[in-house]
Each structure stands twice: as structure tokens, then as C-alpha cells.
Amino acid sequence: MAILEFDAQVVRRLVEHTKAAPEHAKTWGQEVAESGLFLAGDQGVYLMSNGNPPLMADGSIGETGKEGKRMVVYAKGINPDTDEGWYEKKAATFGGDDGVEFLPVAGIESGLTETSKMLRISLTRKSIRILPPK
Numbered sequence: 001m002a003i004l005e006f007d008a009q010v011v012r013r014l015v016e017h018t019k020a021a022p023e024h025a026k027t028w029g030q031e032v033a034e035s036g037l038f039l040a041g042d043q044g045v046y047l048m049s050n051g052n053p054p055l056m057a058d059g060s061i062g063e064t065g066k067e068g069k070r071m072v073v074y075a076k077g078i079n080p081d082t083d084e085g086w087y088e089k090k091a092a093t094f095g096g097d098d099g100v101e102f103l104p105v106a107g108i109e110s111g112l113t114e115t116s117k118m119l120r121i122s123l124t125r126k127s128i129r130i131l132p133p134k
Contacts, residue, residue, distance in 0.1 A: 002093035002123045003131070006047055008116040010073035011037075011108065013059075014049040017071075018105055021051025023064070027102045035105040039121070039128065041094030044080045046072040047119075050102070076118070093123055101128055 018024065018035045026033040037047045048070055049055050056062045057069040078089045103121075111119050111130035120131040 004045060004075040004078075004093060004121045004123055005118040006073045006075055006121070008112055008119050010071070011047060011112065011119045014047060014055065014071065014073065015105055015108055015112075017055040018049040018051040021049070021053070023052040025050045025052055027100050030102055037103045037105070037108055039101045039103055040072075040099070041090055042098040044083075044086055045075040045078040045090050045094050047103075048072045095125075103128065103130070 014037055018037060021035070024033040024035055025038075027038065033050070036050055038050050040046055040048065052064045054062045054064065054068075055071045057071050059071065062068050062070070075093070077083050078086050078093065080086045083089070107130045108119065111121070111133055113133045116133045118134070120134070122129040122131055
């Protein structure tokens, strides 16, 4: 089991965006597009809003379908831009393959309070759980 930690301030911004977005992207196997965040593992492990139009890295709202760097929040220690050994940590927590999991916004909010510093997610091969706020 791995515990991933994400900066709660950025997570709150992603949650605000997905809740306000008029449309939402869905992942493979998801029948209905709903408000939430994607937990992605590829170049690092990160969360991003599934809202469309997308939230861009600079905080602006982009255009649906147009390329550009989106706002993400990396798991502590698994950011390819700042953390040495990020790939080994990504492989140990998320696995070696790339992938995306959908996390409903209600679950994300259950792991946050107004004063939370981190959102904590428990990740195993068979489950993803949002942990209670500390």
C-alpha cells in the first residue's frame, strides 16, 4: 500500500474548477461524465480536473480540444520536474504502465477540510481510497 500526498491548496482549485465546469471528460469504462479529478500516472503521478473547458497551468480557462499545459498537482516526491528518482517512486506506487483513474468530487472533498495541508490517497493494486483529513 502506498500513501500519496497532494498539496490541498491546489487540489481545492482543481475541485472548484470541475464543479463549475459546464462539461466533463470521462475515462475508459466510465458511463457518465461527472464532476471529479483524474489520478494519472505517466510523467509522475498527479491529479487534474476533468472539467471542460480545461483549467490551464497559468490558472486561465483554456479551449476544449486545444492543446496546452493543464494545471496539475503532483504527488509529493513524484514530480519529474523537481524530484530525483521520481520514476522509481511512480512505478512503486502507481505501477510501471501509464494510466488514469477517475475520482468523484464528493470523495475528494471528504478528504479535505478548510485547514488541510495535504489530500492523502491510499493506493493499492486493487483499491483507491481517499483518507480522512488530518
